[in-house]
Amino acid sequence: MLDIQLLRTQPEVVAAGLARRGAAIDLTPFEALEAQRKQVQTQTQDLQARRNTLSKQIGMLKAKGEDVAPVMAEVAGLGDALKANEDKLAVLLAELDAFVAQIPNLPHESVPEGRDEAGNVEVLRWGVPPTFDFKPQDHVELGEGLGGLDFAAGVKIAGSRFTLMKGEVARLHRALAQFMLDVHTTEHGYTEIYAPYLVNPDSLFGTGNLPKFEEDLFRVERSDGTHLYLIPTAEVPVTNIVRGEILDAASLPLKFVCHTPCFRSEAGSYGKDTRGMIRQHQFDKIEMVQIVTPEMSWDALEELTGHAETILRKLALPYRKMALCAGDMGFSAAKTYDLEVWLPAQNTYREISSCSNFEAFQARRMQARCRAKGGKPRPLHTLNGSGLAVGRTLVAVLENYQRADGSVTVPEVLLPYMGGVAVLTPLR
RNA sequence: GGAGGGGUGGCAGAGUGGUCGAAUGUACCUGACUCGAAAUCAGGCGUAGGUGUAAGCCUACCGUGGGUUCGAAUCCCACCCCCUCCGCCA
DSSP: OOOHHHHHHOHHHHHHHHHHTTOOOOOHHHHHHHHHHHHHHHHHHHHHHHHHHHHHHHHHHHHHTOOOHHHHHHHHHHHHHHHHHHHHHHHHHHHHHHHHHTSOOOOOTTSOOOSSGGGOEEEEEESOOOOOSSOOOOHHHHHHHTTOEEHHHHHHHTOTTOOEEOHHHHHHHHHHHHHHHHHHHHTSOOEEEOOOSEEOHHHHHHHTOTTTTGGGSOEEEOTTSOEEEEOSSTHHHHHGGGTTOEEEGGGOOEEEEEEEEEEOOOTTOTTTTOSTTSSOSEEEEEEEEEEEOTTTHHHHHHHHHHHHHHHHHHTTOOEEEEEOOGGGSOTTOSEEEEEEEEETTTTEEEEEEEEEEEETHHHHHHTOEEEOTTSOOEEOEEEEEEEEEHHHHHHHHHHHTBOTTSOEEOOGGGGGGTTTOOEEOOOO
16 A cells, blocks of 8 residues: 555655556546545544534533533534534545555666566576486476376366375475475574465455455355455465554564465466466465565565575576566565576576565555654565475476486485485386 | 353553543653662653644544444444353364
8 A cells, every 4th residue: 555645745756656567547536535535524523523522511511410401402403414524534535545555556766667577677697507418398297207296186186277296296395395494494584484374355455465356366255254365375474464563663674484385366367377387276385574664675675585596596496586677566566576497398487486575565554563762653664575486496496407317306405305315216 | 063251552450421542550751869770759651644834733543343322431233353161173
C-alpha cells in the first residue's frame, strides 16, 4: 500500500512512478473521493463533538436534579444527520482504501526502465556453463532415466503440473533443502521458521497477494463459511509474523528462513513450461525474509541477494543476476533482482530466485511498524528472496552435473546429506 | 465436538450506563536531590485520523462486527481468539 499522504500531496510523483511500470493511473476519482471525504469527515466530527458535549451536559444536569428536556430536544435533532454522515463517511473511507490497496508499489530510482522482461538488465554473471562432449539431456529424460522423476504418477494422483519424486532423486531434493537451510542459519544469521501452509485472507492482503491476485491461489473452503488459502510462498506466513506489531527498532533486523511447499494455481500460464518440473502447482522453496528499519533496507537487499547467490556458488551452478525493469516487477516490490541459473538442455538461464525490497509497501498493508527509542512509530521495511527454489535447483543440478551415460554426479557440498551416495545411477 | 471461564494501555490490574482514553501498581522518559548511582519527590508517558502557521482544539479506538441509548469499556446479539475440563485424534 502506498502512503496515502503521498497520493494526497504529490500525485504527480505517484503517476510518474506508475507510468514507469506501464501502469497508467487516473487519479481523478481519488481526488474527488478525497475532497468528499474531507468535507464529510469534518462535518461528521463536528456533529459528534456537539453530541458528546450535550450528552455530558445531560449527565451533569441529571446529577444536579435539574431539567434535561431542552438539551434532550436539541440532541435528538442531531441523530439523523449524524447517522447519515457516519454512514457516508464509512462508505467513502472504504472506497478510498480499496482504491489505494490496488495500486502497485513505485519502482525505486535505481530500477531500470522497461516494459517487460526484455528490459531487464544483467548486472552480474558467475561461473562458466559446462560443455559436454555429448548431447546433454534435459531433466525430464535424466530424471526418468534415473527412475527418480515420475511425471505420469503425478498426473494420475493429482493432475497436470504435479510430479512424483522417488529414491535418490527424492533424497537429492531433500538434501538440497537441508543444505540451504543449514547455510542460511549457520552462515548467514537467519532464524529457522516452521510456518502454517494455510493462511487467512488478512495475511495475503498484507503481502499484496490479495485482493488482486486471488486467481493465482488455491482456496480452501471451510464448513463454517470462511476460507483459507494454500501459501504461494513462505513469504506470506513469515512476513506476517510482524503484522500489527510495533517493534523496537533496536531489535532489527529480523532475519527468518523457512522451508515450505508452495502452491500456485498457475492460472493464465496454460501451455507455458508444460514439460518437466519447471512450473508446478506444488514446489518446495527456501525463503529468506528480512524485517528491517527504513535505513537498512537497501543494503539488506544486496545482502539478501548475496545470500541466495552463495547457495548457487557453493553448488557451483552458473548463474546470472538480473535487475528487473520497472515493467517486469511484481505488484509489491520497489526493486527486484532475479537470479537465473544455467540450464544446459534449454541452453539458457532460468529464474531460480527472486529477491525484493518492498520498502514500506507491505508494512503499511500489515500495519507493521518500528519505533526507535523515544521516537514515533513508523512503517518498517520488508524484504524477501528465494534461497532457493528447491525443485528448480534440483533441475539445475541434474542437468549441469550429468554425464554421458545418464548418471549424475552429486555436488560436493551435498555429499554429507546423501548418505554416501556420490553418483546417481540410471536404471538398466 | 461438549461444558465452563476469560479477552481493558509495554506488563499487571481496577472499572457494570454519565466530565472514562480509562484508577492504581510497575516499566520507561525528563527534572530535583547526589561526586555518581540507588532510594525518594515532581512532571511526563497509547494508536490512528481531522483541523490549524503554531500552542492547541476535535474525532475514533477497552478482542471484532452489529444493536439499544441523549450518552456504552459497562447492557443486548453474532463472531473471533485464549485458558481449564471432557471426548476424539497424528
